[in-house]
Amino acid sequence: MTTAVKAEKRQHMDIKKFLANNGALVGLLVLCLALFIATPDFLTAGNMLNIGIQASTIAVLAFGMTFVIVAAGIDLSVGSVAALSAMVSASMFTTAGLNGWVALLGGLLTGAAAGAASGMATAYGRLPSFIATLAMLSVARGLTLVISDGRPVRTADQVSFLGGNLGPIPMPIVVLVVAGLVASFLLNRTVIGRYMYAVGGNTEAARLSGIPVQKVLVIVFALSGLFAGLAGMLLSGRLDSAQPQAAVGYELDAIAAVVIGGASLAGGVGRISGTLVGALVLVVIRNGLNLLNVSSFWQQVVIGLVIALAVGIDVLRRKNTIH
Amino acid sequence: MNGQPILTLDKISKSFGPVQVIDEVTVSVHPGKVQVLLGENGAGKSTLIKMMAGVYQPDGGRILLDGKPVKFRDTNASEAAGIATIHQELNLVPTMSVAENIMMGRFPKRFGMVDRAALRKQARAALDLIGLDIDPDQPVGELGIARQQLVEIAKALSLDARMLILDEPTAALTRREIAALFSVVHDLRERGVGMVFISHHLDEIAEVGDSVSVLRDGKFVAEVPADTPEPELVRLMVGRDISQQFPRRREYTGPSEPLLHVEGLSIKGLVNNMSFTVHAGEVVGLAGLVGAGRTEVVRAVAGVDPYDSGSVTIRGRRIPRHNIGAGIKAGLGHVPEDRKVQGLVLDASVNENIGYATLASTAKAGLVDFKGQREKAQDVAGKLRIRMSGLDQTVRSLSGGNQQKAVFGRWIAAGAKVLLLDEPTRGVDVGAKVEIYELINSVTAAGGAVLMVSSELPEVLGMSDRILVMSGGHLSGELAAEDATQDKVMTLAVRDVVRDLEDKS
Incomplete structure (x- = not known):
């Protein structure tokens, strides 16, 4: 074999490998292509920005969820925590009359604190994360209603800015990109990020290697809460008010995005880039079905099937590449 | 050897990607004989038994069942041919009863419901095949690992297995349990069941085996009788003499703090x-x-x-x-x-x-x-x-x-x-x-x-x-x-x- 042919073959293998490892991305591109052909309304600047804005909340929640799922946990509370963070922030500004920056920071810290609480219940209280965060789902939603008495509260200008525009670019998209880069950096470059993979891959082996598993878990859930808090800022900022019933059920979208992005619920596997693609897949499907005037009832059916299909393909792929 | 083998792997080869794991290996399993597979970890024993069980398909060579070439597309195909594998990790549901485990997937039914009496009776018959005296209603998880293994063997025999692959069955057993397992193996041999036996304990080979196929780096090295002396088996397996099994050297000369x-x-x-x-x-x-x-x-x-x-x-x-x-x-x-x-x-x-x-x-x-x-x-x-x-x-x-x-x-x-x-x-x-x-x-x-x-x-x-x-x-x-x-x-x-x-x- 000549070197040229060999090189070509290697390139061919690389492409094949890339496609096999990025099934969700391929799916997303096919989806976009199909929508581009089906409707002229899809590929317009306005619609693209629209998709970006819609994706921002889910993606930010899902980035936080990626930490948790990589560490072999699950966080059911992110939707409620997002709502609580937004409500605390808005109340600090409107009711307590605090500075807008303080209110923004307070909202984010509320998210982190709620996450840390779930983390401690998991790490030190030995509750399964499913149970600990199921409890937090209810507690956080309840507190949101208590604080607001069930009424919307106006947000600080600094929070509303996050929902607004920076020149022609919507701020949620900027936040999405920055949050994604930070999350990816944390997961790939830092010691704590690599510890998450080790803890998720084999908790006992990680512990015996001297990895402080309990601290890692608290940090993981605190990060998930922090990202949920940020998502809460985006949501409330867009409406200029924190809604007591905001983000109900968003945890399921976040989990779906992470799983479509190739993470394993068994832990130890997952990437931020995959999660972003997963979130985009969900949003593009919803957007496309809207453009095609498909009823929102049917949209739920389609989304469910897509989740099953995406994970099913992934399972098959893994089975075929055991060696 | 006498008679026709149940199964023959004839010059079989298998590679995963660029790595040749098995290279033209020939092994036969005869009725009523225990064929030992010997080799270091990575020599290809697991791959070989997985091809017998239909988990992997060979790239080259033939599989002969009763002298006729066959292809095992999957594990169901080899099971249908009467080949059962007893894995190190047992395939049992710990919370279900012994009887339910033995009859898993083929519960006797009456008016659409499980016929408990028949279930127990058929399970009992299977346990009797190897003389295992345990309560069929006991949950499998309550049994020790040795008995669980025997339950799995009983299950295989009740499925009309005529060839058993035993993958390191003694690894987790005590001396006494090993003796019990070996007496079951001897009984099965009497009844004409062919067996493949893998173990890292050389001293077990002479006791339980008839013939030994030695593998090294995926290649067939030799087939020798089971009573071959241990040092010779080690030499064949490792490819060199291991003069010293425990080469302890004390070379430290510093202070003994x-x-x-x-x-x-x-x-x-x-x-x-x-x-x-x-x-x-x-x-x-x-x-x-x-x-x-x-x-x-x-x-x-x-x-x-x-x-x-x-x-x-x-x-x-x-x-x-x-x-x-x-x-x-x-x-x-x-x-x-x-x-x-x-x-x-x-x-x-x-x-x-x-x-x-x-x-x-x-x-x-x-x-x-x-x-x-x-x-x-x-x-x-x-x-x-x-x-x-x-x-x-x-x-x-x-x-x-x-x-x-x-x-x-x-x-x-x-x-x-x-x-x-x-x-x-x-x-x-x-x-x-x-x-x-x-x-x-x-x-x-x-x-x-x-x-x-x-x-x-x-x-x-x-x-x-x-x-x-x-x-x-x-x-x-x-x-x-x-x-x-x-x-x-x-x-x-x-x-x-x-x-x-x-x-x-």
Whole structure:
């Protein structure tokens, strides 16, 4: 074999490998292509920005969820925590009359604190994360209603800015990109990020290697809460008010995005880039079905099937590449 | 050999990607005979039996069933041909009854409901096939591992299996349980069932086997009778003479400072007032029966489990109780009992597994030093001769010996001075064992100290400089290497058991 042919073959293998490892991305591109052909309304600047804005909340929640799922946990509370963070922030500004920056920071810290609480219940209280965060789902939603008495509260200008525009670019998209880069950096470059993979891959082996598993878990859930808090800022900022019933059920979208992005619920596997693609897949499907005037009832059916299909393909792929 | 074989793998080959795992190997299984497959980990035994069972399909060669070529598309096809595999990890549902497990997937039905009476009767018949007297209604999880294995064999026979593949069936059994298993094997042989037997214990081969096929690096080496002397079997398997099974060398000449000192260590109900010291350059063996408290001592010293009283001092530093990180900082390394469950993140790479203990200490401002970690892992993997396609290979796909070396590698990379080894050569083949012993030699030659727990007495006797014997949770005696014998160790090991029995009578 000549070197040229060999090189070509290697390139061919690389492409094949890339496609096999990025099934969700391929799916997303096919989806976009199909929508581009089906409707002229899809590929317009306005619609693209629209998709970006819609994706921002889910993606930010899902980035936080990626930490948790990589560490072999699950966080059911992110939707409620997002709502609580937004409500605390808005109340600090409107009711307590605090500075807008303080209110923004307070909202984010509320998210982190709620996450840390779930983390401690998991790490030190030995509750399964499913149970600990199921409890937090209810507690956080309840507190949101208590604080607001069930009424919307106006947000600080600094929070509303996050929902607004920076020149022609919507701020949620900027936040999405920055949050994604930070999350990816944390997961790939830092010691704590690599510890998450080790803890998720084999908790006992990680512990015996001297990895402080309990601290890692608290940090993981605190990060998930922090990202949920940020998502809460985006949501409330867009409406200029924190809604007591905001983000109900968003945890399921976040989990779906992470799983479509190739993470394993068994832990130890997952990437931020995959999660972003997963979130985009969900949003593009919803957007496309809207453009095609498909009823929102049917949209739920389609989304469910897509989740099953995406994970099913992934399972098959893994089975075929055991060696 | 007499008669036609049940199954023949004829010049069979298999590769995974660029790696040729099996290269033109021929093996036959005859009715009423036990064919032993012998080879080091990674020699291709598992791949070979997986082709017999239809898990993998060969790339070259033929599979002959009763002399006729067949293709096993999947495991169902081989099962239909009467071939059953008894895996190391058993395929039983622990919470369901013995009868339900035996009849799994073919429950007798009456009016659309499970016919309990028939279920029990058919299960009983299956158990009778191997003379196993247990209650069919008992949940399988309540049985010991040996009986679970026999239940699985009964299940296979009730499915009309005429060929059984036994993949390391004795690995987790006691002597008595092994004897019971072998008597079942003898009965099955009488009844014309053909068997494939894999074991790392050479002494079992003559007892249970008829003929031995030796594999090395995926190639067929020889077929010899089962009563071939052990040294000859080892030579065939490893491809060279292993002149010394336990090559202990004492090359350390520095001062013999105490590196590990344990004082009055007690864990309620498990360990009672253990005190001992391990010095630089020394290997101390910790012997005793299963349940004597050896692993508990090691885990307490490593900080994995808490203890109730006593103290642990490493290189002059008192180590806080139940604190793994503090021990590691003081120079401790712990190779745990079960490498797959406690030692390794199986789906992570060799590189990452070697690096876990040093990830934080080499980091700058919380950022991983990827380059430095990789260089160190490369260096350690080279020194330990970990056989892999590269540092990025997942640990799961390495052989047992190489997996164990990766756990060692983590502590070598961390520069550990005191190694706690819990069954360091369990499930590791002969060649890799010697490499691990050499590793222990090089650790002590560099002034390190080793505390080794092992259930294999020859290993304890061969590699230790001093032997501590535990019995019933406390230290029942200490022997110097030169005057230790198996008898002396065993006498100390059962001392408390004997005393307990005398107390009771």
